[in-house]
Amino acid sequence: MKLLFVDIDTLRPDHMGCFGYLRNTTPNMDMVAREGVIFDNYYCSDAPCLPSRASLISGMFGIKNGAVGHGGTAGDRRLEGPGRSFCDSYDMDNFNNIFRRAGMYTASVSTFPERHSSWWFSAGFNETFNEGHRGVESGEAVLPYVLKWLDDNGTQRDDWYLHVHLWDPHTPYRAPMDFGNPFEGDGLAGTWIDDETLESHIHAVGPHSASELNMFDDNENPDLPRNPGKISCRQDLIRVFDGYDCGVAYTDKIVGEILDKLRTLGIYDDMAVIITSDHGENFGELAIYAEHATADHACCHIPFIIKWPGALKGHTDHGLHYSLDLLPTMSDLLGVDKGSRWDGQSFADTLINGTDQGRESLVISQMAHVCQRSARFGDWLYIRTYHDGFHLFDKEMLFNIKEDVHEQHNLADQYPEICARGAKIILDWHDDAMLSSPYTVDPMWTVMSEGGPFHVRGALDLYCKRLEETGRSEGAQELRRRHMHI
Template identity: 35%
Template structure:
């Protein structure tokens, strides 16, 4: 079996054409989706980049891998290839797959556990994630030309382009000049977002800098015109990346192996586009940050099918093993959904998901078909309430916290959260919850606690500085 795994940073499923987006951002991804199964409600178990890719490496939730933040306490990878919990890459290699990655992830985040098990690691530049898609694909295509017809390989291609800053050629942004931006956030929402003290918010789009470092992006989001420029840049980055992926798909077609090659398209986390007042980043355990793309084209799979079951990114590793005939390890947290990919296959869906975030804030959330409950244990630099509840079916952008109005829903979702936590740590030899370490030490990584207070004062927002300090238990 040939497997090509495409790992896209910060790609919102809502901005993929086949999911109903009104702009032509992803014609090449769409053509693969029409040949396979797309999961429109897939989510990462831990965000952002480092915790999510620890799940890729381990097949585990962050509470078990030990990685729930980007460095320091709560970022101690603790599952090195035991028999019960083998690392995903090593497991496939042990079963005869030639494992090759084109990724600068380990270099960017000093996450050297990511390197374990690969036959080949290609970092292609020293830009540590600031390379564009043409650099990644330009390095990968010669490998594909040489090895594409071989059997039993796993080719991993990691692309950063939808992650800010959006540095694609300007002509891709111009493709959307005459097309309307997404309808939300509207002018009213953008006005309210001016009073958020969060980094990457409308008034503080580039923390500590004040101005955009690239001409494709506005300095701040003051109105719908600014938002359109921002959305055009994000969509332009997606379109540029998608065009580069088209070169991969065309090569597989030309080599005559496309029909016999499995293609998996997914990502590490999503990207906020106004949710919780944040634009173009990932700061909390909400829907926008955790919603990820997931498309699987497998030889013999159903074609052009959408599945709406709730699935995790850690389920994808178990599914790939299952489809490839590799026994799924009993100690993994992932649950195979191979039955949802096989034409007419059966699959037992999850009733709910629990996910967490530990970088700019610390929290865990529960997602059901209709509801999202967010419990924030440390707000960090984000203006979050300790308890938030959203009816996602009618409020997809999380604009109305109705926790106080629906105590019966809170009780039910809280039960799910506690039940999940007991299942993870309530057995012999379980290790402490690493998220508690981030709560204890604070989620002040890229942005420091006192430094952010100074920034708010220097920006002339003493009102927001006071709110921020009160929220984190400090005094102005």
Template identity: 30%
Template structure:
């Protein structure tokens, strides 16, 4: 049995053809979705990258593991914590990763016999071709073994720097991304978070004035990624292992493209960031063309993989060691795939603590968000959206439907208290001890430039910061 477990970093579900997008960003991924199962309402319970992947590999939400913040110096994951690669290696799988999360936290290398660090100097972020250059030869060498291979593609992440031939596929020919008369980038350039993005993103792309260009480059990066996924799948076919491979694609979080005052980044518990793609293919096991419309979440992937191995009982694998760990927040997706249930979860709970600190709950109709620290954004303390009537989350109904908001807040409180059971809240500890990690990054950049946070907050103008930097 082969399991290829693929993280598509920063991939927004609604930007894929198989999720309804009209532009040709994902022809090959769409094909894979048609050959297996697509989960229409899959959610990232915790964002962004560090906390999302911790939940995926543990099957438990951040509130339970204590890992709720990205880039925090306070977080630790005990080695006793159940961890998917460790469990599979212990059962007899050959485990490998092409990834760089180890540079964030040591626990991301746990359980892998082979850990191939994908950091590459050719681009600001890891290039999907680099991932394939490591992964494909490894697959060739180990194709006769029961294997678990984790691949982490970063192409959809900022800075958006697709190869030239992909740009023209999505940006209108003859349109000038540097037109000085175009002011559509002003809101992004004069945002409180600008110092961070100037250094890490904007300067690398150039003095763009057209916000449409950024959206187009995001699409171009997805198409570039799609071609790398095609190379991966074609290699499985050449090796003769496609039919025995459980192939799982998931987004760790999505990307906001100017919605809710978020400019090409992944914060906020809104649909562009928390609604992620989850697609699985296993020829002969998963019926082709299956679409699951119920709510699921990333932490469901661990029990789903364990159940798949137990059911397959591959030679040489000790399935008795793969019993489902206690206290999981995830549930196996196989009943949903087989059409045996219409409800894996009646609600999913959401959390972030990097740019902002907030928790939320999303059920079949409504989403409720409670913000504890808005960071460099302006947010009301509470938000309520009717996703049936307002899928773009443009109308906050907190005052119009107080009964719905109160019921969802009460349910969110019960969920938090039920998990903590008197233990300290890791989000509140982060805020009280160290603050929001990404605000700290902005403060460090400002300090280097001779500005304070309060000074910048009083007058956040791009020209002012650029002048100070010079």
């Protein structure tokens, strides 16, 4: 078995052709989708980057593995503790070791472990390559090593697993300028953001709002011309979308070159290919742009495409799945024993027979920019906010994702019974997780006790001053009232 795992940072499904996007951003990945299975309700359990990959690799929710933030205590995975043997069983039972146990040589091309000091990510790889720029590199720096690795190992080894990590859709948007802009002049035909909506977003309060894309200000870096500092008109909005879509399209070009190499080597047709992401990106949802800052559909809904020998082709699955479900799925497909601590549920039979193995509901979490837990069930997304990350969110928000996928109409006051259902889903999930965990503290409360989400920690006065200087003093006043204890 040969398997290529393409790990694309910050990739929204609805900005890919195979998921219905009008722009031709992903022709190479679309081709893989036609040869395999698409999952269109696939979510990371924990967002953003570090928590998502911690859950994928460990097979456990962040509430159990502990890595739910980007800094502080919750930026590290928990230690196994007194029960630890000669080796940490979290590492021995992780995602990468599934392939080792199946007799495959494992390799990774990624800067993620160094970017987040998350060295547990490398456990189980025979070989790793770190380009060295901690996630700000573009695909052209990664591609040469991938192609060389395939030349050296592609046909020489019978069984291998290669993980390739590409960062180009991640903010700041930085696809090489010589790539050009294939979307220039199209004007975002069909966009949901009309002039009235844009105007409301310009006056919204919160980091990465339209008026401060650079988190707490509107500064621009001349070395990053695709990455504006603010959105003050429709042309700025187009520039933001173009910057992101160029990153997606450039990534697709890199993926295409890797796939061409596999075809040249004569191994593509009989091997497996997985294409997915760690999280999505807010583009106006909850009045946030160019950031992955919430526990919502925009941030936690991710693409999943798999081409697998003997599996279905051209099939789309609509069931609800977590990315951590991939661990037991690979275990089943490769005939490897499952780990006792995994929270995932296999969807292997979906791939082979089209069986519906989706969950009734999901709980998705974000603790790096805000502290939120959300329930995804039926057509609904219920969001419960514990720390608003300076966005002035209501404690409870409810959206009909089928009718309002961009989360513009909070229906919590209209449907209290549905809110109650969502709250119960979160409560039951929380109880089950804590009762099956050796730890007695929910890491969300660790984040709260250490000053709140890492990306807003200590920034209240700075941001309130910014709001006052830009005509939003009422927002500053309300933020100070809410967070006066900080």
